Amino acid sequence: MFSKLKAELDAVMARDPAARSRAEVYFLYSGFKAVRSYRKANWFFRHNMKFIARYISQRARRKTGIEIHPGATIGKNLFIDHGMGVVIGETTVIGDNCTLYQGVTLGGTGKDQGKRHPTLGNDVLVGAGAKVLKTYAFQLNEDDADEIKAINPDIFLLVGGTDGGNTDCILHNAHVLADIGGDFPVILAGNRNAVRQCERILDGREVHICENVMPKFGTLNIEPTQKEIREVFLKRIVQAKGLTKASELISGIMMPTPSAVMAAMKLLAEGTDNSRGLGELVAVDVGGATTDVYSVANGMPTDPRTMLKGLPEPYIKRTVEGDIGMRYSIRGIVDAAGIKTIAELAGMSEARAEEIISMFAANTDLLPTDDETERLDEALACMAVRTAVTRHAGRIEEAYSMMGTTYVQTGKDLRKVQKLVVTGGSLIHTTNTAKIASFALYDQKEPTSLRPLRADVLVDRKYIIAAMGLLSEKYPEQALSIMKQELCRA
Numbered sequence: 001m002f003s004k005l006k007a008e009l010d011a012v013m014a015r016d017p018a019a020r021s022r023a024e025v026y027f028l029y030s031g032f033k034a035v036r037s038y039r040k041a042n043w044f045f046r047h048n049m050k051f052i053a054r055y056i057s058q059r060a061r062r063k064t065g066i067e068i069h070p071g072a073t074i075g076k077n078l079f080i081d082h083g084m085g086v087v088i089g090e091t092t093v094i095g096d097n098c099t100l101y102q103g104v105t106l107g108g109t110g111k112d113q114g115k116r117h118p119t120l121g122n123d124v125l126v127g128a129g130a131k132v133l134k135t136y137a138f139q140l141n142e143d144d145a146d147e148i149k150a151i152n153p154d155i156f157l158l159v160g161g162t163d164g165g166n167t168d169c170i171l172h173n174a175h176v177l178a179d180i181g182g183d184f185p186v187i188l189a190g191n192r193n194a195v196r197q198c199e200r201i202l203d204g205r206e207v208h209i210c211e212n213v214m215p216k217f218g219t220l221n222i223e224p225t226q227k228e229i230r231e232v233f234l235k236r237i238v239q240a241k242g243l244t245k246a247s248e249l250i251s252g253i254m255m256p257t258p259s260a261v262m263a264a265m266k267l268l269a270e271g272t273d274n275s276r277g278l279g280e281l282v283a284v285d286v287g288g289a290t291t292d293v294y295s296v297a298n299g300m301p302t303d304p305r306t307m308l309k310g311l312p313e314p315y316i317k318r319t320v321e322g323d324i325g326m327r328y329s330i331r332g333i334v335d336a337a338g339i340k341t342i343a344e345l346a347g348m349s350e351a352r353a354e355e356i357i358s359m360f361a362a363n364t365d366l367l368p369t370d371d372e373t374e375r376l377d378e379a380l381a382c383m384a385v386r387t388a389v390t391r392h393a394g395r396i397e398e399a400y401s402m403m404g405t406t407y408v409q410t411g412k413d414l415r416k417v418q419k420l421v422v423t424g425g426s427l428i429h430t431t432n433t434a435k436i437a438s439f440a441l442y443d444q445k446e447p448t449s450l451r452p453l454r455a456d457v458l459v460d461r462k463y464i465i466a467a468m469g470l471l472s473e474k475y476p477e478q479a480l481s482i483m484k485q486e487l488c489r490a
Contacts, residue, residue: 003335004076007323008035011077014289014328015099031080031100034066041070075122077322088117095122097322106132123320139169140176152182155232157225158198161191163215174198178205185232189213189225208232223316230259258318260469261285262294265421266316267472268483269296275480280417282392282452283465284440286384286424288364289328291321293392299412306396306407313412319392324384326377326426327364330357337383345379348372353379378436381426386439394450409450415442417452421487423460433459434490457490 009022012032019025025032037060045053053070061067065084068074072088075096080086082102088094089107100106104126106118118132126132136144148156156177160170170190177186178201185206188195192212199207208231211224261283271277280297295317301308323332334342334357343353356376360366368374394411422437430436437457442449464486472479 005036006331007335008032008077010329010331011097011322012079014322014325015079016081030064030066031083031086034060034064034068034080034083034086035074035078037064038068038070038072038074041068042072042074045070072117090117092117093119095120095124097123097320099125101126104132123322136173140173145176145180148177149180149182153184155229156184156186157229158186158188159190159213161194161212162217163192163212165191165193167191167194167197170194170198171201174201178202187225187228187232189228219312222314227259257466258292258320260466261292262316262318262469263472264465264469264479264483265294265296267468267476267480268421268487269419272476272480275477277480278419278484281419281421282389282414282417282440282455283421284385284389284423284437286381286388286422286426287325288425289322289325291324291384291388291424293319293321293388295392295412295414295417297412297414297417299394299414301407301409301413302416303407305405306409307399309408309410313394317392317412319388321388321391324388326380326384326424327360327366330361330380333380333383333387336387342376342379342383345382346375348376374430377426378430378432381424381430381436382439384426385422385436386443389440389451390446390449395448396450397448411450413450415450415453418455419458420452420455421458421460421465422490423463423465428459428461433457437490458487459490460487462486 006022009025009032012025012029013019013022016025019029037056041053041056041060043053044050044056050070057068057070066080066086068086068088069090069092071090072092072094074088074092074094075098077097078094079099080101081099083100085103086100087105087107092106094106098120106120106126120126120132140148158170158173158177160173161167171194174197183206185208186202187208187210188198189210190198190212192215195209199209208228210228211221213222213225215221265281265283267277269277269279269281281295282297283294285292296315298315299313299317321332323329324336325332339350339354339357342357343350346353352372353376356373357380360377368377392412393414394409396407396409396413399406399408420437420440422433422440427433427436434457440451441455442451442453464482468479468483471482
């Protein structure tokens, strides 16, 4: 229990630069108090003591201004920043390491039963005032139309049907949307056989057409839609008061840093029409608060005896480990790897390792000053890389059938990836970059992990990757050329 509490405190410290100490967060942060109260209320709710659960949640609401239904499902390390006016409904599902700002509503608008609130995945940030109110399945009815009209969403995503499949549902829903007032844009990402007809039905409304998010059953294609949602969102933000002139000054090049890095990695892997890329790759960025991992790889089973469990993961995938970082989240590394492993790798006693770790945790700007602290810092970086890539990669397990031994794969198989790109202060400012990076690779002690078997290590010593992602929007050849020149071998 204490380790979970500490992880949630550290998550707030990592994401809020104004937080000065864990004590400040624990005693003074309304968002943290609301989440802790939810954890208690949810326990009573799950054990069918719902009156007590609602009493706890309503008491927390009065004290914090944050309303979280005890029946909601919330993953680890939720951070509610500022928090006033946040509402989270009963059937809401929130993944790990999410951040909500003030005025966020994760709610429903009707009295329908069952799953009536939204679902957030892992590592999602919802900005101030955002309202995620509804998802709809099958054909929209009159009540649905009234709800959508009342909500007047910023963006409506219309999907449905595999390519060449049934078009009745998506066409019906297009007709319903056409009759609804409001100025919200519609993103079409459904059956390609129906998209143009839907566009004609929605004539007069802003419509953006993307590739089908599920072109065939069991195959996901979400990257084009993600990109389009980002573009539409940025466009509407730019049109907001005070940002139009700023947009003109930067010539329209606007992109969140993670998206820029993903764009750069995709370009580096795939190349252009005129220049070859490097092929499938994995990138790791070890920071003080988080460790980000990107993969540009197919990731599908390569052995005919291996079956994939669940839907295929995206070709381009990003994960953020909010509890793994070299300073603000240093305790997350210790929790994941164990103080014994870290001490042995650093060549010192557990007591001394703990002493240095405590010093780093208390002084987040502190850099290694001697051989001993350098060895400990390096050991922490090794474990950060190993933990983050292990979580990002898939796993494989033996299974037995009438045909003998088979295998079940969960997640992406990265064993054949040949290129590993690394960055972050702990990997750049050291002579042992290759050693640290090697912890991203396959280890016989963890035979179920699908990390790369071997890979050439490239180091982004000048922190150019995000900038190249921006440059690639208009000048992909130049961006690719610069990356090939500047990313040096470890």
